[in-house]
Amino acid sequence: MSITEQITSAILDFQDPYAKVTWRQMGVNVTVTPESNRYHIAIKLPYPAVGAHDVIARSLREHILAVGGALPDSATIHLTHQIVKKRLPNANLLPNIKHVIAVGSGKGGVGKSTTAVNLAFALQLDGARVGILDADIYGPSIPTLLGRKEAQPVSPDGKRIEPVMAHGLASMSLGYLVDEGDAVIWRGPMASGALQQLLNDTLWPELDYLVLDLPPGTGDVQLTMAQRIPVSGALVVTTPQDLAMIDARKAIRMFTKVNVPVLGVCENMAVYVCPSCGHRDHIFGDGGADLLAKQHDVPVVGRLPLNGKIRALSDSGRSVLIEDPESDLSQPFREMARHLSARLAASGERAIPEIKIVED
Structure with missing residues (x-):
């Protein structure tokens, strides 16, 4: 040789x-x-x-x-x-998009939307072309997290709409189309139809990844996603406490039943590090995500810190990955994105x- x-x-x-x-x-x-x-x-x-x-x-x-x-x-x-597009059912419906990554959780309040936005920015920082679709029809938060609450999508032909751009990220949300204070009171089929319309009627550019921020739970929107959208894989976001783990387990089972590969589990708010003394405290518990991953044979692809700066930046429509991409706070998000995209490339x-x- x-x-x-x-x-x-x-x-x-x-x-x-x-x-x-x-x-x-x-x-x-x-x-x-x-x-x-x-x-x-x-x-x-x-x-x-x-x-x-x-x-x-x-x-x-x-x-x-x-x-x-x-x-x-x-x-x-x-x-x-x-990045190569895989052969999936209904993949021809999204010719400009190579992969759809669903971000879900069994319950609300675990930081799913913040995680989805930062995942999108982390993929973009590593050289990918990325978009994000806010599928949380009842509580759209992507416009706030991207700092584009006042944005009004433009329609060049009166039929389809241009995505709203934020720091190079292509985005679409019902929050761009309804007043911020209005309550969306729709039955399941209406919400599912709205998701399909937002996805199919948006003029997405060429994208390597479209991050799909799902509503919490396991209802009609999730079933529509599985049946009619070519999802390459899913990320389940949870927090360490037992109640969140119970609901995250339901989310994993839901994705498994509808044949969407679970690429990994993200443990959000995993640890708090005191800014004064450096003491690490697992406020919401420790080890739950590892047990969940072992039970369902999926890896923990990310452990994200509980940190006031991440919260403050998100509330003001800025991401820590845009403000300070090389910081210690940004690295867990960037590592999670690499684990997720690499597992997606190795799957199927x-x-x-x-x-x-x-x-x-």
Whole structure:
């Protein structure tokens, strides 16, 4: 086996730090080009992780050397990404959107909408094209969280509407179309119809991910989503206390019954860190998400802090990921987005690895 082939084989056997499977299993595209005594390695990941490329490259270099690969110090490693649309029922209904990620919870008050918005911004920071749809028909909060409460969607043809843009994020919500103080009093079928209309009548740009912020519970809107929207996977948001875990368990079972893969569980408000002394306190309990994940064979993809700055920024229509994307508060959201998108890339149909070895 040549040195080039040894390097290529070692690369494909590298375990992805987020998907927890090898790049061979994920179908990662690898090109190894030897040039004199140097090697140029180009890797195309199936998920966005721009902010983690340096860390992944260092881990890959260590892996190649650990398995006996002869990798010169002068070798260069260049990572990019290419997000591929999977074949799903009704996927043709959303030709501009590669993946729909549903964000749900069994109950209200767990920070689901805030998590959905920050997930969308985290994916965008790592290089993805992202949109968000507020499917919480009865209590739309995305306009407030994006700081666009006064926005009025524009219709270029009188039939379909342009999404409202916020920091590069394409968004749509019933909250843009009704007065903030008005109560939406609709029966289930009307709410379900409104969700479909918001999704199908919005002129979405080309998107890698559309984050779908679902209403809490397991009712008509969730069933409509499962039956008529090509959802690639779901994130279940919960808090550590027992009552929230009971309802999160119902949400996982609901997604499972309607054949929507649960990509992971997010434990919101997992820990409070005192800003004065650094003491960590699990105010709402500890270990519940791990038990839930073990019972349902899904990973905990995120543990988000209970922090006053996140709350204050969200209430004022700003995200910590926009205000300070490299801060310690932003990192849990960014890591969660990578785990989620990597697991999505590794799920379902598996691509055949594309390997290119360019000889001198």
